[in-house]
Amino acid sequence: MNSFWIILFHTYLNKLKSKSFIITTIITVVIVLALTNINNIIDMFDKNGGKDKVAVLDESGQLYEPFKKQVNTINKDINLTLYQGSEKEAEKAVEKGDFKGVIQLRYNNEKLPEATFKAMGIADSALFTDLQTGLQQLKTMLAASQINLAPAQLQKLYEPVSFEKFALEKNAKTEEELNQARGLVYVLLFIIYFSVIMYATMIAMEVATEKSSRVMEILISSVSPIKQMFAKIIGIGLLSLTQLAAFLIVGYISLTNNLESVKEGFFGVYGFSDIPIGTIVYAVIFFILGYFLYATLAAFLGSLVSRIEDVQQMITPMTFLVVGGFMIAMFGLGKPDAAFITITSYIPFFTPMIMFLRVGMLTLPAWEAILGIAILLATIIALAIFGARVYRGGVLMYGKSNSFKDIKKALQLTKNE
Amino acid sequence: MVLKLEHVTKRFGKFTAVDDLSLEIPEKEMFGFLGANGAGKTTTFRMILGLLDSSGGQITWDGKPINYSTSHLVGYLPEERGLYPKLKVRDQIVYLARLRGMTKSKALIELKSWLERFKIPEYENKKVEELSKGNQQKIQFIAAVVHKPKLLILDEPFSGLDPINVEMLKEAVLALKEDGATIVFSSHQMHHVEEMCEHLCIMHKGSPVVHGGLKEIKRSFGKKNLVIHADFPLESLENYPGVVKAKTTMEGIQLQIEGEYIAEKILKEIVGKGFIRKFSLEEPSLNDIFIEKVGNSYE
Numbered sequence: 001m002n003s004f005w006i007i008l009f010h011t012y013l014n015k016l017k018s019k020s021f022i023i024t025t026i027i028t029v030v031i032v033l034a035l036t037n038i039n040n041i042i043d044m045f046d047k048n049g050g051k052d053k054v055a056v057l058d059e060s061g062q063l064y065e066p067f068k069k070q071v072n073t074i075n076k077d078i079n080l081t082l083y084q085g086s087e088k089e090a091e092k093a094v095e096k097g098d099f100k101g102v103i104q105l106r107y108n109n110e111k112l113p114e115a116t117f118k119a120m121g122i123a124d125s126a127l128f129t130d131l132q133t134g135l136q137q138l139k140t141m142l143a144a145s146q147i148n149l150a151p152a153q154l155q156k157l158y159e160p161v162s163f164e165k166f167a168l169e170k171n172a173k174t175e176e177e178l179n180q181a182r183g184l185v186y187v188l189l190f191i192i193y194f195s196v197i198m199y200a201t202m203i204a205m206e207v208a209t210e211k212s213s214r215v216m217e218i219l220i221s222s223v224s225p226i227k228q229m230f231a232k233i234i235g236i237g238l239l240s241l242t243q244l245a246a247f248l249i250v251g252y253i254s255l256t257n258n259l260e261s262v263k264e265g266f267f268g269v270y271g272f273s274d275i276p277i278g279t280i281v282y283a284v285i286f287f288i289l290g291y292f293l294y295a296t297l298a299a300f301l302g303s304l305v306s307r308i309e310d311v312q313q314m315i316t317p318m319t320f321l322v323v324g325g326f327m328i329a330m331f332g333l334g335k336p337d338a339a340f341i342t343i344t345s346y347i348p349f350f351t352p353m354i355m356f357l358r359v360g361m362l363t364l365p366a367w368e369a370i371l372g373i374a375i376l377l378a379t380i381i382a383l384a385i386f387g388a389r390v391y392r393g394g395v396l397m398y399g400k401s402n403s404f405k406d407i408k409k410a411l412q413l414t415k416n417e
Numbered sequence: 418m419v420l421k422l423e424h425v426t427k428r429f430g431k432f433t434a435v436d437d438l439s440l441e442i443p444e445k446e447m448f449g450f451l452g453a454n455g456a457g458k459t460t461t462f463r464m465i466l467g468l469l470d471s472s473g474g475q476i477t478w479d480g481k482p483i484n485y486s487t488s489h490l491v492g493y494l495p496e497e498r499g500l501y502p503k504l505k506v507r508d509q510i511v512y513l514a515r516l517r518g519m520t521k522s523k524a525l526i527e528l529k530s531w532l533e534r535f536k537i538p539e540y541e542n543k544k545v546e547e548l549s550k551g552n553q554q555k556i557q558f559i560a561a562v563v564h565k566p567k568l569l570i571l572d573e574p575f576s577g578l579d580p581i582n583v584e585m586l587k588e589a590v591l592a593l594k595e596d597g598a599t600i601v602f603s604s605h606q607m608h609h610v611e612e613m614c615e616h617l618c619i620m621h622k623g624s625p626v627v628h629g630g631l632k633e634i635k636r637s638f639g640k641k642n643l644v645i646h647a648d649f650p651l652e653s654l655e656n657y658p659g660v661v662k663a664k665t666t667m668e669g670i671q672l673q674i675e676g677e678y679i680a681e682k683i684l685k686e687i688v689g690k691g692f693i694r695k696f697s698l699e700e701p702s703l704n705d706i707f708i709e710k711v712g713n714s715y716e
Binding site for chain 2: 003006014210214216220221222
């Protein structure tokens with residue numbers, strides 16, 4: 001077998017079998033499972049099947065039924081029960097945990113409803129607000145009938161105002177669509193950000209380990225450093241794809257199993273119910289390109305240090321670039337069409353995240369994405385050529401080397417004067 | 418399969434590490450490379466291996482340059498020992514051997530026989546970091562020779578080993594030479610080179626100061642060592658004309674003299690003064706030559 005493949009699979013299999021890899025994969029899979037099953041988990045901890053039970057003490061004897069109707073239209077999950085007993089007993093029941101709270105309904109002087117709500121805590125504002133809104137609506141209805149408004153008049157009063165939105169730009173996404181795209185793009189951006197940092201660091205560590213353990217000198221006498229560098233980058237790249245594939249498959253299966261419950265909740269709003277294929281394809285492309293860009297950078301930075309302790313220091317500027325790109329992308333999530341975002345999306349080190357953000361959130365003409373990809377490819381090739389030269393000299397350099405002057409020194413080593 | 422270095426020079430910026438070095442190392446020969454620290458030995462090895470490009474001159478082996486297409490024929494033991502600390506001996510050797518073009522099954526057979534030879538077969542499944550330094554060095558040596566190289570470059574192969582292990586390793590190196598490998602090795606230890614090499618080269622500040630066959634070098638050095646053990650004081654000989662250096666020992670005196678004829682004169686001088694237990698004229702040791710050639714230019 002070609003030495004390139006030997007190194008590639010050696011790197012891949014060794015990392016794959018390593019404890020740290022297996023542990024991080026398992027932990028992340030558990031997190032993915034937890035996230036995709038979040039509705040079930042919330043339900044599990046909620047004894048009443050997710051419903052808030054509220055006792056109703058109806059002093060008027062007439063308000064319970066209409067109130068219940070109103071509240072149910074607002075939130076089906078609030079379960080109102082007419083409580084037969086004294087106020088004291090009802091409070092006791094709340095303390096025992098039978099009810100979330102107790103609401104006392106009565107008429108005031110003007111024959112309009114008013115209420116007192118008692119609960120163990122008043123932090124659950126959602127429940128309180130729903131009950132209040134329900135009662136408010138009931139009051140409006142009663143007040144309207146008190147002043148003898150005709151149903152037609154009443155309807156007019158309630159008619160929603162007409163308010164239409166138009167985007168002048170063709171193909172512009174509506175706010176709703178943008179919201180949907182935002183969730184998916186956010187998650188994918190985070191994956192790109194996280195994986196690029198993690199795997200690029202892994203490569204730098206790998207190179208530095210070989211250097212500091214001095215096995216490097218035997219390696220480079222057997223196989224050319226450039227071949228080694230790329231075999232390593234691709235080996236770790238395969239590893240990252242393996243790990244991501246594991247997460248995606250687990251996530252996908254788990255999501256489709258819970259599709260019904262998930263669709264209604266949080267995930268539906270943020271665009272996970274029907275994932276646009278285009279966005280995923282772009283995510284994969286930009287992930288791979290971003291990985292290659294930073295992996296090449298990390299490999300040659302790693303080749304410059306002699307001790308593993310210096311790796312972090314050496315790759316800090318690289319990490320800043322990734323973090324910077326991510327920050328800009330986070331800003332761009334809210335304002336994807338800002339000029340600032342457009343410009344930064346063409347700066348190679350930011351392109352993987354920001355151009356992806358733009359293709360994910362906006363309706364971009366194809367050439368913009370292609371131009372971004374082309375810029376990235378060109379940068380990767382340039383960096384690979386430059387990096388390979390530094391790497392070749394860097395791996396032979398020992399000593400206290402943790403400054404960027406060493407790049408010059410490393411290049412000088414490979415120079416053929 | 419002659420290894421030929423012709424006017425090889427290596428400069429790092431303004432610093433010249435190797436200056437106009439020409440050598441010829443015949444096939445199946447053991448060649449010793451001597452030099453103080455920083456003399457350019459490792460740089461020369463790295464150039465022979467193609468890890469560094471020379472700034473001038475040519476290095477050929479069998480008429481062709483050494484590069485990655487010949488790497489399966491070349492074995493290298495670097496001065497700075499290094500293996501993957503977390504890998505098992507077996508995985509390590511197999512990986513490195515495969516990179517040198519060996520198949521896994523053949524590498525395993527070779528590894529087993531080498532471990533037997535070094536009497537450490539139980540280490541096959543141990544991680545390198547669990548081994549003692551001497552044993553790590555044996556593993557390192559196996560890594561350099563497991564693929565049966567035709568050209569073997571050993572940078573300080575015996576440093577840091579106890580005498581028993583040094584002997585074991587020496588035997589192994591000699592056996593490899595018998596099998597037809599050309600071996601170049603460097604050492605600070607003169608007696609290793611004296612014992613094992615037919616030809617040698619002493620490097621100093623990048624240039625060869627002495628180069629040739631061991632016997633010729635000694636002969637052309639001229640100066641001889643004279644050891645005298647006697648019952649009467651010998652201090653007066655220290656200033657005898659023709660004596661270059663003198664060192665008083667427990668039992669007598671050790672002189673470095675300009676030539677054999679001085680010994681004759683000294684013998685006549687001391688005969689009759691008392692009982693002479695030993696009077697021996699010896700070839701200069703490589704150590705003397707090294708100190709003279711390298712030490713002088715230090716000043």
